[in-house]
Amino acid sequence: MSALLTDLYQLSMLQAYLDEGMEQTAVFELFVRKLPRRRNFLIAAGLDQALEFLETLHFSEDEIAWVEQQGGFSKQLLDSLRRFRFTGDVHAVPEGTVFFPNEPVLRVTAPLPQAQLVESRLLNLVHFQTVIASKAVRSVLAAPGKQLVDFGMRRAHGAEAALLAARAAYLAGFSGTATAQAGMQFDIPVFGTMAHSFIQAHRNERNAFEAFARARCQNVVLLIDTYDTEAAARKVVEIAPQLALEGIPIKGVRLDSGDLAAHAFAVRAILDQGGLRDTTIFSSGNLDEDRVHALMRAGAPIDGFGIGTALDTSSDAPFLDAVYKLQEYAGGPRRKRSEGKATWPGCKQVFRNYDAEGRMAFDTVALDIEAQPGERLLNPVMLAGHRIAADQLAEARRRTAAQVALLPGELRLLEPASLAYRVDISSALRELTRALDAENV
């Protein structure tokens, strides 16, 4: 990825830092200021890509030439870009960790120019996957044990969004994705059925079903809503015996329109009466966690769900109020006091405490140097520009499941919880904030 995938102002600030010799150590923290209305918790994701970005960051000669053309940048600045590497430390919560507002999930400790320049892309990577993982886990909670497949590539916001959404959804507990490249790149299981165009291209639906089954031979899932759903289900029953003789089982049918619950009941009855008890029903079509939840409550005999646009765009909350803020420079704590956007200063840690049953009870945001009870969520993942922790995606996926199981029950519901999770601010942190405000009047 280009080092110029950043805001121009990062380069302007680098020029000034260079002129002033301001290259001492800075601490920046990445956190979310507040939750969207329909999120009771967030799932951290994107760390793997963030660390890869930091490890490989450099400017090409073409990029430096472009910077030079913009004017106003000194030869010294251009030379410093030529040598630019990230040599700092990173502490972070592992991917799949449940977290809440004001809790840092990633902390960069590096010379100020380095820590500054990486802001835009670090946020871009961690924000997006966290948005998607936090959306996807809601469908997982709505349909426990069901097959959930990411279908969203076509309306994801570009290529990287499609790939990283597939990854984040898998991390959050989805079974896999329809996006082939995501399967190849992240070793995520891929799933696929057939499109309406396939049915339409054939003279009749029955021929289309037979041709597809014979071509595919395995994992045959037939799309049955192109013309008349129940009529198509009966065609599936009619062609199944001959295909079975050929050794081709019909694994499933897919519903994609209309009243999905009503169609699922009717189709299940047709399949069962036709002896296709093992043929599953998969559904899709403008699904999100609320529709999935409603179908589950209605007892609709649906075995799996393809969730597309609502997942890949996190349509009800397409962004988080995620920021990356300077908390310390040259050993001194710093604080932004802008109206409605003030931050807690200093190099911080999140301490998580559990109740007697092992459930999450409350967190404390404190200075990293404090000795607070609880588990420290932020741990070193990169030292002097080199990764020291390389989590596997499968591990992050297991972590999400384990973490969500420890959440207080009400937080796991789709609707806003009556009481937010308790996040305390340590008294030492409050005291530091007061002292700092008194100093800078």
Add this chain to the structure above:
Amino acid sequence: MSALLTDLYQLSMLQAYLDEGMEQTAVFELFVRKLPRRRNFLIAAGLDQALEFLETLHFSEDEIAWVEQQGGFSKQLLDSLRRFRFTGDVHAVPEGTVFFPNEPVLRVTAPLPQAQLVESRLLNLVHFQTVIASKAVRSVLAAPGKQLVDFGMRRAHGAEAALLAARAAYLAGFSGTATAQAGMQFDIPVFGTMAHSFIQAHRNERNAFEAFARARCQNVVLLIDTYDTEAAARKVVEIAPQLALEGIPIKGVRLDSGDLAAHAFAVRAILDQGGLRDTTIFSSGNLDEDRVHALMRAGAPIDGFGIGTALDTSSDAPFLDAVYKLQEYAGGPRRKRSEGKATWPGCKQVFRNYDAEGRMAFDTVALDIEAQPGERLLNPVMLAGHRIAADQLAEARRRTAAQVALLPGELRLLEPASLAYRVDISSALRELTRALDAENV
């Protein structure tokens, strides 16, 4: 871009088409089924990237090896992927064209397997930029003549989203972007100010202002809300004379928090009294077209707006109901009849009609072979896999401005229009649909 940036089912369908010898010509059309509630029209965008995708599409050996590993694909299919190129024709409306639901904006005419495979990425590219251009133009309408800058990279959905959002916003009339790489890649003007962290890293705000101004020398825009906005504006007035002596004008100040209108009035007064009448006020901070509109109505003395997250995620409508549907195969029209998702069959054209004042009056969606009154919006842009039209981005940007100027006035307001734009379906198209339904019962 990888040819595997597609849905797995496209490959399954290719296998079946190959087995059946179904390689005759197909016509697919890309269109939007309905408008989001707060959109009165859409702006077509993304064609340039779509055509580039079609021109360069091919499978690498690594990708073919991955497909083989999935199992169920024949050697013939793998060989056909090795040779795969897009050799079809494309008709499209030019970028920057105003369009409405059910109007095809892009039509692919190609052998069925080719036209099928490209579905996922074509939609991914055209959908996203159309989403963003259609969002961005609302800010342009809300603040005519003001400087509008895309600030959204950090919360865009990944790298490609950030870059293409910058492009689509510029196409829609934005002045430029803060994203450096978008400037380099698309030759879009780039803008930048400074971050709060820059102020915080310094011992005091005044030193930070002076250091930044001396480092930047040109286009100096100072961020004045880190601690106390009006106090900071007074510091700007204090440092301005010495900087002026050094040949460094303070071009502007930026407000990023609090009551932006109130701060703008107060800051304008401070700057004017301090002799800085040419220093502009730029504002940012969770802006969208509605907030911009409210600031304009309040008469706030703001010269430019940085619009970030709401723009790059199109936060109020992060997706469109955009689809790509088979309309004709082997010379015969095709139609999907799924509940709530039925399509108009056949190879179609959009005819646009204007009133006596030259304003857009109504469109007719008709069969391409019909002789209808009005301007044909779809024209050839690619023949036999080669582009024949290469629009410049600047040209598309001018087209958006010209097209929006021709819209009926009420459609240009931010609120939903009382009457939707008139889109007729030709009687020949209705007749074809009836005939087709009668044939396929």
